[in-house]
Amino acid sequence: MMKDITIGQYFPGNSVIHRMDPRMKLVLTFLYIIVIFVCKNFYSLGAMVFALVLMVLFSQIPVKTILKSVKPIFIIIVFTAILNVLYTTNGTILFEWKFIHISTGGIYTAVFMVIRIISLVVASSLLTYTTSPTLITDAIERLLSPLKFMRNSVHTIAMMMTIALRFIPTLIEEFDKITSAQKARGADLETGTLVERAKALIPIFIPLFITSFRRAYELAYAMECRCYHGGEGRTRMKQMKLHGFDVVGLVFMVVVTAGVVSLNIVFPHLI
Amino acid sequence: MAILKTENLTYCYSTGTPFEVTALDNANIEIDDGELVAVIGHTGSGKSTLIQHFNGLLKPTSGKVLVDGKDIWESKASLREARFKVGLCFQYPEYQLFEETSYKDIAFGPKNMKLSEEEIDRRVRKAAEFVGVTDDMLERSPFDLSGGEKRRVAIAGVMAMEPKILILDEPTSGLDPKGRDKILGLIKEYRQETGSTVMIVSHSMEDVAKIATKVLVMNSSKVMSYDTVDETYKRADEIMQMGLDVPQITKIFMGLHEKGFPVRTNIYTVEQGIEEIKRIRGQVNGL
Ligand SMILES: Nc1ncnc2c1ncn2[C@@H]1O[C@H](COP(=O)(O)OP(=O)(O)OP(=O)(O)O)[C@@H](O)[C@H]1O
Ligand SMILES: [Mg+2]
Numbered sequence: 350m351m352k353d354i355t356i357g358q359y360f361p362g363n364s365v366i367h368r369m370d371p372r373m374k375l376v377l378t379f380l381y382i383i384v385i386f387v388c389k390n391f392y393s394l395g396a397m398v399f400a401l402v403l404m405v406l407f408s409q410i411p412v413k414t415i416l417k418s419v420k421p422i423f424i425i426i427v428f429t430a431i432l433n434v435l436y437t438t439n440g441t442i443l444f445e446w447k448f449i450h451i452s453t454g455g456i457y458t459a460v461f462m463v464i465r466i467i468s469l470v471v472a473s474s475l476l477t478y479t480t481s482p483t484l485i486t487d488a489i490e491r492l493l494s495p496l497k498f499m500r501n502s503v504h505t506i507a508m509m510m511t512i513a514l515r516f517i518p519t520l521i522e523e524f525d526k527i528t529s530a531q532k533a534r535g536a537d538l539e540t541g542t543l544v545e546r547a548k549a550l551i552p553i554f555i556p557l558f559i560t561s562f563r564r565a566y567e568l569a570y571a572m573e574c575r576c577y578h579g580g581e582g583r584t585r586m587k588q589m590k591l592h593g594f595d596v597v598g599l600v601f602m603v604v605v606t607a608g609v610v611s612l613n614i615v616f617p618h619l620i
Numbered sequence: 621m622a623i624l625k626t627e628n629l630t631y632c633y634s635t636g637t638p639f640e641v642t643a644l645d646n647a648n649i650e651i652d653d654g655e656l657v658a659v660i661g662h663t664g665s666g667k668s669t670l671i672q673h674f675n676g677l678l679k680p681t682s683g684k685v686l687v688d689g690k691d692i693w694e695s696k697a698s699l700r701e702a703r704f705k706v707g708l709c710f711q712y713p714e715y716q717l718f719e720e721t722s723y724k725d726i727a728f729g730p731k732n733m734k735l736s737e738e739e740i741d742r743r744v745r746k747a748a749e750f751v752g753v754t755d756d757m758l759e760r761s762p763f764d765l766s767g768g769e770k771r772r773v774a775i776a777g778v779m780a781m782e783p784k785i786l787i788l789d790e791p792t793s794g795l796d797p798k799g800r801d802k803i804l805g806l807i808k809e810y811r812q813e814t815g816s817t818v819m820i821v822s823h824s825m826e827d828v829a830k831i832a833t834k835v836l837v838m839n840s841s842k843v844m845s846y847d848t849v850d851e852t853y854k855r856a857d858e859i860m861q862m863g864l865d866v867p868q869i870t871k872i873f874m875g876l877h878e879k880g881f882p883v884r885t886n887i888y889t890v891e892q893g894i895e896e897i898k899r900i901r902g903q904v905n906g907l
Contacts, residue, residue: 529677530716533708534777535732552728555718559763 359481365594366408367479371488373595377602378476384606385468390619391457393612394464400605401468401475410478418474419467426463433459457620482514491589504580512568520561527556621689622650623817624674624706624785629683631669643669645841646683651834656811657819658828658849661838662863667821668711670838671787674819675706687785704733707783711790711821713774717762722753722773725762729781747780748773750813751806768799775803779810786810787819792827804831825859826867829888837862853886869893 361367366374381397388394405415419426433455440454477485490507531552532538538549631644643666651657659667672678673685676692676699685692685702692702707729710716719725726747730740748758751772757765762773775791788807792800808831811818822828828835828849835852837844839862845852852859856866856874866874866888873887873896882900887893 526710527716529672530710530713531728532677533675533703533710534729535703535781536728537732552716552718556716559718560715 358478360410360414360478361481362409362479364407364409364479366404366475368592368594369479369598370589370591370595371480371484372492372589373591373598374476374480375485375488375492377598378472380602380606381472382469384609385465385472387606387613388465388609389613390616391461392616393609394461394468396605396608396612397468398464400601401472404475405471408475408479410475414478415471415474418478419470422466422470426466429462429466430459433462454619461619483511486510486514487587488589504583508580516561516564519564520557523560524553524557527553621653622686623653623688624651625649625686625689626673627684627686629670629673629685630681631673631678632681633669635681642841644673647843649836649843649846651817651819651846653817654811654815655817655834656808656832657817657834657836658832659819659821659836659838660823660825660828660859660864661844662823665838666841667838668789670843671708671789671819671821674702674785674787675708676702677708704781705783706785706787707778707781709775709778709786709788709791711793713777713791714762714767714770717770717774717777720761721759722748722762722765723758725773726753726758726777726780729777733781743780743782744776747776750779750810751776752802768795768802771795771799771803772806775806782814783816785817785819787821789821790823791820792822792824800827807831823864825865825870825888829853829867849888850886853888856885 381401385394385397388397405412434451435449435455437455437458438450438452440452440457442450442452443456444451480488486507489510490503493503496503528538536549536552538546540546541549626647626649629644629647629649630642633639633641633643645666647670659671661667669678673680674687676685679693687702687705690698690701692698717725719728723744726744727740730743735743744758748754753769753773753776757769757773762770765773771791775788778786778788786807791803791807795803804827807818807820810816820828820832832849834846835849836846837852837859844862845855853866853870856870860866869890869892870885870888873883873893874885876883877885882903883896887896
């Protein structure tokens with residue numbers, strides 16, 4: 350059912366990647382994404398893929414799970430590949446029919462793009478697989494907090510994101526539960542015209558909204574009871590610290606970046 | 621003949637993911653027509669998972685569910701039939717209310733059964749009267765009722781479907797002792813009046829002892845036993861080992877037994893306790 354969705358799912362673990370400082374992971378993932386776009390040829394891209402494979406291995410996340418993160422964008426990948434094959438016409442022509450020209454150049458570009466997109470998705474999934482959503486928002490807040498003039502709004506937004514993320518699974522669970530309950534009363538969600546099916550959702554969404562509002566009030570009261578009044582003067586329970594392996598991670602990324610840049614210079618062509 | 625039967629019923633949540641859990645392991649149950657079955661077991665033992673199979677909300681990973689001797693997953697029609705034959709009322713049913721008035725909410729089930737207007741009206745009024753929902757409450761929004769009243773409206777919503785088997789998941793959770801007794805009384809009365817089979821899930825052995833004819837004990841995804849209340853309480857110590865609480869009166873008699881008094885230990889109501897004390901009075905000095 351709805352439970353099977355895996356957006357930004359977190360897989361608890363104890364690998365080096367899991368234990369890295371979330372701020373460092375965030376920065377490095379960002380850097381990785383930028384460098385992916387700096388790549389100009391297959392050599393530098395290969396270096397990036399190699400780096401990614403290393404990171405995945407260190408994270409101890411099963412390869413199957415990693416591949417699952419690519420599944421939702423499969424259509425986009427196929428689409429990109431087809432467009433690139435059709436619209437790039439340099440290199441030797443392999444196949445020609447009416448307006449369709451397939452050239453070696455097109456195929457190379459398509460493969461290049463596909464690898465690039467997959468690496469992008471895998472890298473960002475690696476971040477969410479190994480870091481809990483709360484830690485990610487926390488890290489975002491800390492990274493942005495030097496912006497003094499908007500410090501409070503940074504805190505508010507981070508708090509809102511944390512709460513929203515925290516309640517996604519709860520809402521999904523609630524949705525499943527109410528759906529089951531209404532089905533038990535004979536609600537028919539599977540058959541009928543579009544309008545009928547939309548109408549059949551009313552008995553599910555009304556209780557869902559009411560429960561959500563109730564929950565929001567309760568949470569607000571609970572926060573006030575614990576004297577929450579925004580970010581001003583708040584100290585942290587959990588301090589984030591940089592460890593040795595965070596530095597190793599940074600050095601690794603810097604080396605990879607340097608490698609990519611030099612490979613770009615040495616090999617000026619795609620292949 | 622058994623009205624409800626399961627054959628090697630097994631169910632796993634999230635199959636094919638790292639989070640796979642077997643919530644129900646090879647359950648074989650046979651429930652006769654007209655029983656009032658209490659399902660007990662501690663948190664996470666698979667009670668809710670089990671009962672959601674009886675009206676086809678969950679599809680067995682393997683095994684069969686038979687209602688009235690018919691496999692409910694045989695066809696679409698048999699599944700729909702099971703939905704109406706087996707009325708299932710979830711835990712905290714008051715959070716499923718959604719209509720403008722309580723009347724409309726109770727009518728939701730019967731309406732889905734495509735009954736005639738008069739029949740719907742008859743059933744709604746009957747169910748409402750049964751659970752003690754007044755005409756005034758029927759016209760009000762269900763959201764303006766108290767928690768206990770909401771709960772009764774929600775239960776009426778399932779009763780109005782007049783199922784042959786009524787199943788309630790923890791109908792008394794979160795209510796005060798008075799509200800609890802009221803709901804339990806209603807359930808007992810409902811069974812006597814309609815002759816339907818009733819099943820309630822509960823954490824409280826005390827509640828169970830008051831009304832049930834049979835007890836189904838679940839422990840870590842398995843059905844441990846299905847027997848009369850008497851027989852079940854003979855093994856009160858085993859039940860306590862599973863982390864369930866037995867009624868206080870049972871604990872007293874278990875204690876007496878341990879101290880060497882010749883008392884039975886399957887005592888679960890105060891009345892039985894009085895009888896037992898009277899019985900041994902002549903035999904023991906100083907009593
Ligand atoms: N939707 C779900 N997804 C994954 N696992 C689940 C789901 N629902 C229940 N489980 C797991 O299945 C097992 C049995 O759950 P179930 O809800 O049947 O227990 P229960 O006996 O009803 O407990 P309680 O008395 O707390 O209601 C538990 O280990 C639970 O974690
Ligand atoms: Mg339960």
